[in-house]
Amino acid sequence: KTKMIFVDKNVDEENSYAQAVEILKSGEVVAFPTETVYGLGADATNFKAVNKIFEAKGRPADNPLIVHVDSKDAALSYVQKVSSKALQCMDAFWPGALTLILQAKPDTFASNVTANLQTVGIRVPNHPVALTLLKKLQLPLAAPSANTSGKPSPTLAEHVDHDLNGKIPLILDGGATEIGIESTVLDMTSEPPVILRPGNVSKEQIEHVIGTVRTSSGNKGNIPKSPGMKYMHYAPTAPLYLIENEKALIEKAIQYVQQKGKRVAVISETQYPFADFNFPLSMENLYASLRKCDLSDADLILASVECDEKGNDALMNRLEKAADHKWFS
Numbered sequence: 074k075t076k077m078i079f080v081d082k083n084v085d086e087e088n089s090y091a092q093a094v095e096i097l098k099s100g101e102v103v104a105f106p107t108e109t110v111y112g113l114g115a116d117a118t119n120f121k122a123v124n125k126i127f128e129a130k131g132r133p134a135d136n137p138l139i140v141h142v143d144s145k146d147a148a149l150s151y152v153q154k155v156s157s158k159a160l161q162c163m164d165a166f167w168p169g170a171l172t173l174i175l176q177a178k179p180d181t182f183a184s185n186v187t188a189n190l191q192t193v194g195i196r197v198p199n200h201p202v203a204l205t206l207l208k209k210l211q212l213p214l215a216a217p218s219a220n221t222s223g224k225p226s227p228t229l230a231e232h233v234d235h236d237l238n239g240k241i242p243l244i245l246d247g248g249a250t251e252i253g254i255e256s257t258v259l260d261m262t263s264e265p266p267v268i269l270r271p272g273n274v275s276k277e278q279i280e281h282v283i284g285t286v287r288t289s290s291g292n293k294g295n296i297p298k299s300p301g302m303k304y305m306h307y308a309p310t311a312p313l314y315l316i317e318n319e320k321a322l323i324e325k326a327i328q329y330v331q332q333k334g335k336r337v338a339v340i341s342e343t344q345y346p347f348a349d350f351n352f353p354l355s356m357e358n359l360y361a362s363l364r365k366c367d368l369s370d371a372d373l374i375l376a377s378v379e380c381d382e383k384g385n386d387a388l389m390n391r392l393e394k395a396a397d398h399k400w401f402s
């Protein structure tokens with residue numbers, strides 16, 4: 074029921090985009106690749122269309138969506154009270170994997186895009202298929218990651234198909250996404266600005282452009298600033314435990330689990346010959362590896378992490394969520 078088309082210059086690319094544009098304009102959803110993960114898009118000005126995103130994903134209605142536009146100018150037509158720091162970020166990082174939380178102009182987006190907040194998360198994606206689609210569509214596209222809510226984000230069209238087959242009309246297949254985890258979310262409505270979700274655009278890179286930014290210390294209080302942060306995320310089916318990346322420790326853990334008659338998958342940069350399954354660990358591979366765990370019959374998953382490693386806060390953030398902060402011991 075779900076159609077998947079490979080977007081390629083050699084196979085009538087124009088026709089692929091035309092189909093996607095027609096479906097989106099008629100108020101339906103389309104999955105498409107971005108440089109981070111695949112998104113599930115709908116016309117951000119159409120409440121019913123946006124509602125189909127929530128239905129297909131099983132996403133809680135209080136978790137707002139990111140709006141994708143084709144240029145800084147397009148973004149500026151939808152937001153207000155834009156600080157000079159926000160403009161500097163747009164110039165430095167767009168198109169790219171940085172989502173800016175800004176004050177939305179009233180009545181611009183359907184209310185379910187922003188979960189009734191006054192603010193909106195907005196970005197210009199850096200992917201030829203996403204950009205071409207946006208240019209042809211000439212509408213803002215609300216698009217969360219194109220996975221079932223709670224599952225790892227999709228980095229391949231096949232992942233989208235696995236989760237949403239029969240629930241959406243069309244997937245544009247643009248191959249594997251380059252970055253592999255979702256965009257950095259930076260709240261520009263606070264001073265100093267706050268990183269609500271770490272991503273490939275690092276704190277250091279942002280600070281180089283606009284000076285000090287803070288990192289969100291999680292969900293203090295009952296109203297998280299980024300509503301999505303309170304939900305379970307990226308979780309594979311089998312329990313996932315973090316373990317310090319130390320060969321002897323991991324080998325001992327594998328043995329311990331197997332003695333209980335359980336099969337163990339290891340997600341690591343190194344191969345462990347005695348493990349039942351080995352899957353690669355890197356930003357680009359993490360979600361695909363979590364999904365491979367689901368397709369295997371592993372009973373328990375170990376993900377090896379460098380405890381003293383600085384600068385990989387984005388990967389660590391996703392791993393901690395996938396493991397629900399559990400450490401193997």
Ligand code: TXA
Binds near residue numbers: 107109112257299300
């Ligand atoms: O890389 C990405 O960002 C991908 C691709 C498709 O662009 N999209 C994505 O969307 O990850 P989603 O919906 O899975 O994550 C959006 C995050 C959530 O944590 C949400 O709570 C937060 O952004 N967010 C959206 N609008 C917000 C707002 N107005 N204020 C605070 N947080 C917001």
Ligand code: MG
Binds near residue numbers: 217218226
């Ligand atoms: Mg998501």
